[in-house]
């Protein structure tokens with residue numbers, strides 16, 4: 001049994017929308033959320049942006065919650081929820097990857113993303129930068145009593 005190094009803290013919906021807008025997520029593109037929590041990013045990606053979305057989550061209770069909500073909203077044909085460790089799952093088909101982890105976890109993910117993602121894929125990270133990558137954009141958005149940072153990267 002493995003436990004996440006990062007606790008479940010959901011991204012406010014206004015911040016999720018801004019992340020997906022900044023990534024210019026388009027209908028038919030594929031989005032991966034690494035550590036998808038309650039599934040709010042994959043659900044918005046599919047519902048509002050017309051993407052196919054994949055969420056990977058270590059916690060079984062959250063995976064079950066995601067699947068229940070995906071079914072309730074009739075989005076099963078657009079969303080896949082994987083119960084597993086994102087370090088073990090290839091993300092190479094993603095056009096957009098979303099992260100709300102920690103700088104230290106992003107640091108460990110960096111070589112995997114560099115190896116697997118195709119050139120032109122976008123990575124959007126809430127609050128925690130990917131040290132060593134030069135962001136295309138850094139935006140701040142105020143919600144739930146604090147300012148949230150969004151970092152947008154494009155794989156060279």
Ligand SMILES: C[S@@+](CC[C@H](N)C(=O)[O-])C[C@H]1O[C@@H](n2cnc3c(N)ncnc32)[C@H](O)[C@@H]1O
Pocket residue numbers: 004005006007008009010011033034035036037038039040041056057058059062084085086087099100101126
């Ligand atoms: C801060 S929450 C973000 C949830 C969601 N992405 C959002 O922005 O609302 C981080 C999530 O990543 C999950 N997580 C952490 N490490 C993981 C790993 N190695 N593989 C899969 N999920 C992981 C945690 O269980 C938690 O639900």
